[in-house]
Amino acid sequence: MEKKALRNKYKQLRLNLSPQEVEDYSLQIANKLLTLDIWDFKMYHLFLSIEKQKEVQTDFLLHILQGKDKNVVISKSDFIDYSMSHYLLTDDTRIITNNYGIPEPDGMGISIDENQLDVVFVPLLVSDSIGNRVGYGKGFYDRFLKKCRPTVLKVGLSFVKPLDYQIKTNPNDIPLDMLVCPDKIYDFRQ
Numbered sequence: 001m002e003k004k005a006l007r008n009k010y011k012q013l014r015l016n017l018s019p020q021e022v023e024d025y026s027l028q029i030a031n032k033l034l035t036l037d038i039w040d041f042k043m044y045h046l047f048l049s050i051e052k053q054k055e056v057q058t059d060f061l062l063h064i065l066q067g068k069d070k071n072v073v074i075s076k077s078d079f080i081d082y083s084m085s086h087y088l089l090t091d092d093t094r095i096i097t098n099n100y101g102i103p104e105p106d107g108m109g110i111s112i113d114e115n116q117l118d119v120v121f122v123p124l125l126v127s128d129s130i131g132n133r134v135g136y137g138k139g140f141y142d143r144f145l146k147k148c149r150p151t152v153l154k155v156g157l158s159f160v161k162p163l164d165y166q167i168k169t170n171p172n173d174i175p176l177d178m179l180v181c182p183d184k185i186y187d188f189r190q
């Protein structure tokens with residue numbers, strides 16, 4: 001299946017989940033994350049979930065990060081040039097939900113450069129067997145991840161397991177290192 005067909009299929013499958021399923025699976029994903037060896041870093045980039053798209057809820061993960069005293073970085077999306085700007089999440093951060101339903105900082109806080117990030121938690125619709133991802137198709141994360149250090153750890157969060165085949169990619173696609181699903185972790189590194 002082409003990326004576009006996969007996008008439509010997995011968007012619809014996700015919309016069919018009940019609010020209870022979204023919550024339960026998201027909590028299972030957070031519990032799986034706790035077993036990973038990713039907690040010795042400083043700077044963690046997190047996406048804030050689009051509720052109406054039934055994305056994986058990241059509030060459990062946010063609590064874990066805050067409990068571990070990590071720096072949490074969140075982004076504001078620019079839908080003109082599909083870029084993201086990044087801000088440290090602090091007690092003073094004002095979060096506003098934009099027209100696409102994405103909760104985001106108002107852009108007044110402490111800016112963070114991509115090369116400061118150690119771990120990026122990545123939203124997606126579905127991944128293939130080697131960590132290539134299908135997202136909403138605007139290339140936000142491909143542009144963003146290209147600016148990060150090559151060693152940045154890219155951890156996808158998904159309700160569905162990877163496809164058992166490879167999808168056709170383009171040169172801009174940056175694959176995930178790991179995918180965390182409700183009942184399994186997939187490591188795409190050698």
Ligand SMILES: Nc1nc2c(c(=O)[nH]1)N(C=O)[C@@H](CNc1ccc(C(=O)N[C@@H](CCC(=O)O)C(=O)O)cc1)CN2
Nearest residue numbers: 047048049050055077100102123124135136138140141
């Ligand atoms: N929570 C979260 N934040 C994120 C992403 C994400 O996937 N999840 N992104 C990951 O890249 C970027 C935002 N990308 C997005 C791209 C499209 C739509 C969206 O709502 N598309 C609608 C069609 C909207 C329209 O054309 O009016 C849709 O797909 O139904 C949302 C976010 C950056 N921030």
Ligand SMILES: Nc1ncnc2c1ncn2[C@@H]1O[C@H](COP(=O)(O)OP(=O)(O)OP(=O)(O)O)[C@@H](O)[C@H]1O
Nearest residue numbers: 003133134135136137138139140141142143146172
């Ligand atoms: N670094 C880049 N510079 C310019 N255009 C880019 C870059 N990365 C991606 N794009 C463009 O953005 C679009 C992304 O499409 P693609 O099908 O790969 O999206 P996706 O991986 O499903 O979505 P997303 O990254 O939004 O979650 C393509 O049109 C691609 O050409």
